[in-house]
Amino acid sequence: MLTNGPSLPACGHRNSVVKSPLNRIPLELHTSESIYFKGMCTLAAGTRGPATSIDVAKLAGVSQSAVSRTYTKGASVGAETRARVEAAAAKLGYRPNLIARSLMTRRTNIIGLAVGGLANPFYAAIVEQLSNALQEIGYHVLLFTLTDETDSDELLQQVINLRLDALIMASVSLSSSLASSCQSNGIPVILVNRTTSADGCSSVSTDNEAGATMLAQYVIDAGHSRILYVAGTETTSTNLERERGLTSAIAARDGVAFQRIAGDYDFKTSAQEIAQLLSGSNFVPDAIFCANDFMAFAVMDALRFHHGLRVPQDISVVGFDDSGPASWLSYDLTTYSQPIPQMVEAVISILQAVAQNPDAAPQHVVISGELIIRGSCRGRGDG
Amino acid sequence: MLTNGPSLPACGHRNSVVKSPLNRIPLELHTSESIYFKGMCTLAAGTRGPATSIDVAKLAGVSQSAVSRTYTKGASVGAETRARVEAAAAKLGYRPNLIARSLMTRRTNIIGLAVGGLANPFYAAIVEQLSNALQEIGYHVLLFTLTDETDSDELLQQVINLRLDALIMASVSLSSSLASSCQSNGIPVILVNRTTSADGCSSVSTDNEAGATMLAQYVIDAGHSRILYVAGTETTSTNLERERGLTSAIAARDGVAFQRIAGDYDFKTSAQEIAQLLSGSNFVPDAIFCANDFMAFAVMDALRFHHGLRVPQDISVVGFDDSGPASWLSYDLTTYSQPIPQMVEAVISILQAVAQNPDAAPQHVVISGELIIRGSCRGRGDG
DNA sequence: AAGTCACTTGCATGCGTATGCAACACTGTG
DNA sequence: CACAGTGTTGCATACGCATGCAAGTGACTT
Structure with missing residues (x-):
């Protein structure tokens, strides 16, 4: 099923107000002078949807590179330039398009999280805490809920289509075909609460x-x-x-x-x-x-x-x-x-190791839980 | 927080085996003849990571457009061409890059799903069933788990950065600033199990x-x-x-x-x-x-x-x-x-309406639940 | 036989961003 | 004053794919 996704009109370019093809829209439309063209009700972006780095560059009177560098960690931008860019960006409501960025950097900052059966509160807790931790360090979480009917392989191939940075499988078993698929595409797989014989993927589990x-x-x-x-x-x-x-x-x-x-x-x-x-x-x-x-x-x-x-x-x-x-x-x-917090911590640690070196050897972390004695089992002296 | 995301080496181009800049790599590297260059261990994609539509086109002896059309619903491709493309794609393990596709189509097919407190089994059930339904019709689900500490506005601005197709907020209240943010960026918002005074966004709730x-x-x-x-x-x-x-x-x-x-x-x-x-x-x-x-x-x-x-x-x-x-x-x-199934159904229906016409008026669906009489409350005759 | 129409195909371009390179500006040292 | 060194900037290009347009191919009508 390599289709376009949801069946929707294939027209695209929802912003093209006029009938003429996009590449005939004069470049002037990109400039800030045309802000009020057609009187759209959005902010300052004019008819072209969200503002782009080019729009910001024009307004700030700098190059597009400068805008890009302003929002790229570690790039070198002068204080003056940065200030002008930020002012222009604020005025236009500009936010970097993460999709476009991903295309360049080849990193989406999105982690796939596959889970089966959220009705089990333990799985729900794993999802919640894992998701919180991932968000905290700047990742996004793409959730895959697996049911008995879903062909997990088919579904998870999309991990590859989307070029996710990694795939975490919580309480879900890994088919060998998927494992090799991910591996050959360089997508790290981390199993949580499962282990596997397939090598190449990491795992975090309790003893x-x-x-x-x-x-x-x-x-x-x-x-x-x-x-x-x-x-x-x-x-x-x-x-x-x-x-x-x-x-x-x-x-x-x-x-x-x-x-x-x-x-x-x-x-x-x-x-x-x-x-x-x-x-x-x-x-x-x-x-x-x-x-x-x-x-x-x-x-x-x-x-x-x-x-x-x-x-x-x-x-x-x-x-x-x-x-x-x-x-x-x-x-x-x-x-x-x-202990979910420790398991989450281990996952994060593996993730960061892999992010720095995609060829790092897979890790297998086993965490010790502990006996929790409550009242549902007769104790030694209760006989 | 408009940074590059997780702090990682900003180098990029993890595939560049040689030190020379990308734009000096001779075009020949893109052809199928160079498959075994450098003896990388991946499949047939050579040193350049996953195969692209250009790789497939070269192998199949057709144009890149033909490859694209093969995987674009509604495009016209001849049977012969399609067969050659599919054969080549299979050989190279090609899968369309959804990131690149999104950049063109301006649709990500990703829906944001924000939820607070998965410890509550009702919320967990909503997430699971909603996610299942969305996956079934070809959407991906980006999960946002909100905690008391998370600045939900800050987090959800990322919905805009990622150009998500819509945002569903389940059991989470909507700040007015976020609402207007989404609205001005043309991102539909659907509230589930909450209503709001902010107009412009739809809602699904029980009576x-x-x-x-x-x-x-x-x-x-x-x-x-x-x-x-x-x-x-x-x-x-x-x-x-x-x-x-x-x-x-x-x-x-x-x-x-x-x-x-x-x-x-x-x-x-x-x-x-x-x-x-x-x-x-x-x-x-x-x-x-x-x-x-x-x-x-x-x-x-x-x-x-x-x-x-x-x-x-x-x-x-x-x-x-x-x-x-x-x-x-x-x-x-x-x-x-x-009744979660009906609520999910309503959400899906709204979503599809919005997908076809982004300017459609927001809907407010109220669903009737029913009294479920069990044993925790004394009945009429039990007094 | 010429014309019409439906269907395919390739070319060229653009989506919004990141980045190597070269040019430049400026500081401090000898 | 010349020079090396450091920090900034713009240009050009590439990421992988979708799509308008024009050209091409047959099939079918009149």
């Missing part, structure tokens, strides 16, 4: 396996011996690592039974699966280890309101992420934290 | 006043007579309208007492304010009307876990929005829905 092990040990230490794992999306690195952490902790102890159901990191799915398991009653868990908080909320609600079970008295529940609602008292969820 | 009245009547009909209003941010249109709806319903009935506290649409603030009120005990409400769901969650938690009150047996709570967690069984919140 999922160690965290899950720590969490599992806590659960087991509290005296639980029949643990149910509510798995996330099967193919994701987070699910694999967390499950590995859990099962290794279980394997290290005698007499702990393990069962799993598939929650797919989805609220409804988790609720349905837990209901099905409990009605089947083949396996009656005394603790439920959810691959993330979001599913834990669904599970807790199902346990309490559909099955009349008390949490944690009748059954314990733990999650992973420490997302916002985990600390809401209705859930008060024991979980393992993914 | 806040009517909804609040309906909700209030339901609460009163259930027998409540001491209603506490947890206000949202005082200056927002939503808060004003909802409070007006509530107080008018109260005024219409005899013997209903009213009190208010300020929650500022914030989770913690609401919890603190409710605690303070209940400990002061000047006013003991039998129902709490929260200006949005998000605060209602905080309030319910505070009531239940800090004050030992049962909801709805001891006290009723209602919210506004019908955001995701409102249907989570821990809250099971009675609320008034803001």
